[in-house]
Every structure is written in C-alpha cells, then in structure tokens.
Amino acid sequence: MRRVCKASALVVNRHEGSGRGLAGGLFALALLACRSEPGSGLERALGDDVTAALGVRTAVRCTAAAAGPRCQALLEGGVAAPLALTPEAPDGARLRWRFAAPVVALRPLEAHLAGELAALGLSATPRCDPPFVVVRAPQRLACELGGLGTAWVALRPDGSYDLELALGAAAAARREEGDAAALEELSRALDRAQGTEGEGGADEGEGEDDGEDEDTGGAAGARRDADPARSSASPPTDGASARASR
Numbered sequence: 001m002r003r004v005c006k007a008s009a010l011v012v013n014r015h016e017g018s019g020r021g022l023a024g025g026l027f028a029l030a031l032l033a034c035r036s037e038p039g040s041g042l043e044r045a046l047g048d049d050v051t052a053a054l055g056v057r058t059a060v061r062c063t064a065a066a067a068g069p070r071c072q073a074l075l076e077g078g079v080a081a082p083l084a085l086t087p088e089a090p091d092g093a094r095l096r097w098r099f100a101a102p103v104v105a106l107r108p109l110e111a112h113l114a115g116e117l118a119a120l121g122l123s124a125t126p127r128c129d130p131p132f133v134v135v136r137a138p139q140r141l142a143c144e145l146g147g148l149g150t151a152w153v154a155l156r157p158d159g160s161y162d163l164e165l166a167l168g169a170a171a172a173a174r175r176e177e178g179d180a181a182a183l184e185e186l187s188r189a190l191d192r193a194q195g196t197e198g199e200g201g202a203d204e205g206e207g208e209d210d211g212e213d214e215d216t217g218g219a220a221g222a223r224r225d226a227d228p229a230r231s232s233a234s235p236p237t238d239g240a241s242a243r244a245s246r
Contacts, residue, residue, distance in 0.1 A: 046071055046083065046097060054105070054132070075103070077130025101136045102157045106143075109161070113143060113151050116165060124148050135159075 046060040050073045060083070062071040071083045081103050088094035106128040113126035124146030133141070135157045143151040149167035 075132040081134050101134050
C-alpha cells in the first residue's frame, strides 16, 4: 500500500550568532589550541551558542587554517554541520557564526508521520534517524514506521518535503483487524437494539391478546348464563375454536 501525502515544511536552522565577544589575543590562542585541545575557548563559546540555537547539547570542533578557523558542530546523531565564521571587526574582537548549510530537525517529521498513520487507523512510533540532517541539495530519506513499513521523504534545502508511505502486509493486517473489530462491535450494538425492541413488541402483542381473550371469555360467559340449555348442548362455533387454539 502506498500513500502520497501533501507537501509540508520543517524548520530550517540558519541561525547566526556571535562567539561570545572573544578578545583578539584569546581568539588567536584558541585557534592554535584547537589542533590539540578540544576544549578550547573558541570551541566552548561556539558550542554554547549552537546548543542554544538547537535546544540540544552540541559540541563544536575547530582546526586552524591559513584562511581562518574551520569549525563544525557535531549534531545529535553524529552528523557534522560546518560553521561559517566571520569576524565582526578587523581585530577579531567579535566573531559571528552561522550554519554553512541548512540544518533540518526531523523530530517534527516523526510527529507528522504518526498523524498520517492515525488517519489510516494505524498506531506506530515512526523513527527518522539521524534527528538532524544537513541539506545542501534535495535528498531522499527513509523513516521506519514501527514494523508497518517505510516512509520515504523527499526533503529540500528550504525545509519543504513530500511523503510517500509504503505500508507492508503487517499494516494491512492491522487495518483488517481494526475494521473487523469495529464491524463486530457495530453488529453487537445492532443486535442489542433489535433484541430490546423485539422483546418490547412481543410483550405489547401478548398484552393485547390477553385482553382480547378476556373480553371474549366474558361475552361467552354472559351468553351461556343467558341461555343455559344452548350453552350445554350446542358445540362451540368455529370462532370459539379458533380463539381457543390460538
């Protein structure tokens, strides 16, 4: 079973920040230390900024180069996101950074997939790994649907995407089980409703028959009292026989 969903969009992180106003001398020392000491002041400052931007603890690693430091954020899931660094002043007293390529979080996509499955009467916990991706060009991702199949995601750098759900036999079986259970419950509800109405109708019918028999019996008794000879000698009429057998 395949289902193509409407295009949606995810948040694209193009955050820009400053390197905590590092002084020029400290900045130069940090660049030299990056090659041997991962916990340099520059890395810590950038790591704090990126963590604040993404909402999850993120480490930053830098290496020195002739053109300036090269740094990358190590995102949750192991994806490396390059950072573009720009000094805000000629002396390098302040440093501005941004993601060199769009970074997209996939956790909201998992929530969207869960909603699409719920619309089909299915329940599962979708999983899209890694939780962050760097999208330099359109790419195709696969998300697992908790044993029900796979969601193929066509993701673009602007955060827009299209979904295609490829559901397997397990999903079809679960839907059939759900449909069968719903039909069974509906059938039981109808049986209960019809049974109640039938019993009520039968009771009313019996009440009417009893009343008719009582009235007939009273009339016949009156006739016998009025004509004892006929009552004892004459056979019952066809009408009386019919009422008795009924």
